[in-house]
Amino acid sequence: MQILDGNGHITQGKVLFKGEDITKYTPKQMEDFRGRHCAMIFQDPMTSLNPVYTVGNQIMEAITTHNKVSKEDARKKAQEMLELVGINDAPRRLKQYPHELSGGMRQRVMIAMALVSEPSILIADEPTTALDVTIQAQILELMMELQKKLGMAIIIVTHDLGVIAQMSDEIVVMYGGRICERGTAEDIFYNPCHEYTKGLLRSIPSVSNMKKKLVPIAGTPINLLNMPKGCAFCARCDNAMKICLTQVPEEVRIDKTHLASCWINIRDNKYLHTEEAEVKA
Amino acid sequence: MTRYIVKRVLLAIVSVFIICAITFFAMNAIPGGPFNSEKALSEATKQALEARYNLDKPVPVQFVLYLKNLMHGDFGVSLKTGRDIKDTLLSCFKVSGRLGLTAAVLAVITGIILGSLAALFRNRLIDRIIVFFTTLFTAMPSFVFATFLMLIFCITLKLLPVWDASSKSLILPVIALAAYPTAYVTRLTKTSMLDSLGQDYIRTARAKGVPMVKVIFKHALRNALIPVITYVGPMLAYILTGSLVVENIFTIGGLGQQFVKSINNRDYPMIMATTIFLAVVMVICNLLSDIAYKVVDPRITLD
Numbered sequence A: 001m002q003i004l005d006g007n008g009h010i011t012q013g014k015v016l017f018k019g020e021d022i023t024k025y026t027p028k029q030m031e032d033f034r035g036r037h038c039a040m041i042f043q044d045p046m047t048s049l050n051p052v053y054t055v056g057n058q059i060m061e062a063i064t065t066h067n068k069v070s071k072e073d074a075r076k077k078a079q080e081m082l083e084l085v086g087i088n089d090a091p092r093r094l095k096q097y098p099h100e101l102s103g104g105m106r107q108r109v110m111i112a113m114a115l116v117s118e119p120s121i122l123i124a125d126e127p128t129t130a131l132d133v134t135i136q137a138q139i140l141e142l143m144m145e146l147q148k149k150l151g152m153a154i155i156i157v158t159h160d161l162g163v164i165a166q167m168s169d170e171i172v173v174m175y176g177g178r179i180c181e182r183g184t185a186e187d188i189f190y191n192p193c194h195e196y197t198k199g200l201l202r203s204i205p206s207v208s209n210m211k212k213k214l215v216p217i218a219g220t221p222i223n224l225l226n227m228p229k230g231c232a233f234c235a236r237c238d239n240a241m242k243i244c245l246t247q248v249p250e251e252v253r254i255d256k257t258h259l260a261s262c263w264i265n266i267r268d269n270k271y272l273h274t275e276e277a278e279v280k281a
Numbered sequence B: 001m002t003r004y005i006v007k008r009v010l011l012a013i014v015s016v017f018i019i020c021a022i023t024f025f026a027m028n029a030i031p032g033g034p035f036n037s038e039k040a041l042s043e044a045t046k047q048a049l050e051a052r053y054n055l056d057k058p059v060p061v062q063f064v065l066y067l068k069n070l071m072h073g074d075f076g077v078s079l080k081t082g083r084d085i086k087d088t089l090l091s092c093f094k095v096s097g098r099l100g101l102t103a104a105v106l107a108v109i110t111g112i113i114l115g116s117l118a119a120l121f122r123n124r125l126i127d128r129i130i131v132f133f134t135t136l137f138t139a140m141p142s143f144v145f146a147t148f149l150m151l152i153f154c155i156t157l158k159l160l161p162v163w164d165a166s167s168k169s170l171i172l173p174v175i176a177l178a179a180y181p182t183a184y185v186t187r188l189t190k191t192s193m194l195d196s197l198g199q200d201y202i203r204t205a206r207a208k209g210v211p212m213v214k215v216i217f218k219h220a221l222r223n224a225l226i227p228v229i230t231y232v233g234p235m236l237a238y239i240l241t242g243s244l245v246v247e248n249i250f251t252i253g254g255l256g257q258q259f260v261k262s263i264n265n266r267d268y269p270m271i272m273a274t275t276i277f278l279a280v281v282m283v284i285c286n287l288l289s290d291i292a293y294k295v296v297d298p299r300i301t302l303d
């Protein structure tokens, strides 16, 4: 999205949106892309809204940035958006400042603001982490409902497996900035094929074994500035092999929808060979 | 809001009264008096003079009498010149006020612009240059700077007059007065600008597709101004009431000069009047900055 400071930049690869590579966009094109085609909501609604402007002002800004409309129309639209995300008493709320709203309310405002131009993609970066559980559920429900209504794709970034299970059709598991495994929710939850995914799933406390100790993944998250030569996860992996230390695992196809990058699959020959994959696909 | 202002004004009156009392008694506790000058006055003349200005009465009584006159807006006459104090003060304030206000406005505007630039071009050449000068101007005493200015522009380059009646002669004093506050505002703005540029709401605004220029001037700057306002209130009061050093170097007959003169002369009513005047200006500036605070930051409740 090109909104990180100077220390974050794209080193390689493409990001395709409707066939166009957005990494090649000029800053001006990116400005137009952001908000209009692809909107974002963030982790902490407490700090993500500017404290010195009213909620209405900020939503209207999002509207007028991408559309040539009068202030009156923008206000009307902002009010509609607030109603859409389930905030009652919208005209009054528009005049309020962020600190006068609760956390859940602010996240709703963020969502309303993100959706003003009916973007095709909504990136939600840990949208519920800072909220308490009941509000979390409401926000997720709202997001799914709006997704159906507006027909957009949501990319949700989170480490909350519960949220993923509830929300996602397709999942990409990442560790240390690399893709470990991707597939449908079913693939990932019922047939995890990467040691990191397996570890994550093991660490969820479940109702049936409440009395057992939690199973953590040993070790600490990796330092992104000092990546190992081989698999990013090898320092914490129970089943690491020699090859894991020296070579980045290749991504192999487990089945039609499911891909994983773990040497174990190759060792156990648990993957589709190219021709097979082609046939199946 | 109105309630708050009324409350603040009442409180201000109390503090001005306290300042009044302290000054009055401290002033009288210092040995010597307005009529112990070089010229030896005869005992009789001195007594007559003291009686005329109520100086023969006990100090508390004098204080009450003084307050009574003050209620009627009467600051008395100068013991030295015999002129009405109100007139003297007002004409001095006109000079200092004009000078100070220009310097303050200059300081705030350039300070904010330079500070924002330094923050935006952090660690680049512009930033380095700005940091160099702000450090220089905060470290250099104003009498050194003022003398330098005079030397360069009036004596060496002969661009500006040392002193004449034209407003041209105000240029250097304004610069000399503005140097320190400009440097200070620049540093404050830079720090708080950097802070607010790192906030989440800046990322949100960027994600909305708002152009960078607008992000900076709408979202970052307004938040960055909050700490600056805290400084500007007292700075304004300080600068409006005249700087002793700068006024003396440029021989400007402003409030700062008047104040020192009155103390040297033991001109009691003059000392009182200047003190009260300074206190009132200070209180007003603080009130203004608190209100400005509320205007910029809606989270602040004034009560």
Ligand code: SF4
Pocket: A194, A195, A196, A231, A232, A233, A234, A235, A237, A238, A239, A240, A241, A244, A249, A261, A262, A263, A264
């Ligand atoms: S590639 Fe090796 S180290 Fe990495 S997760 Fe798989 S088994 Fe573990």
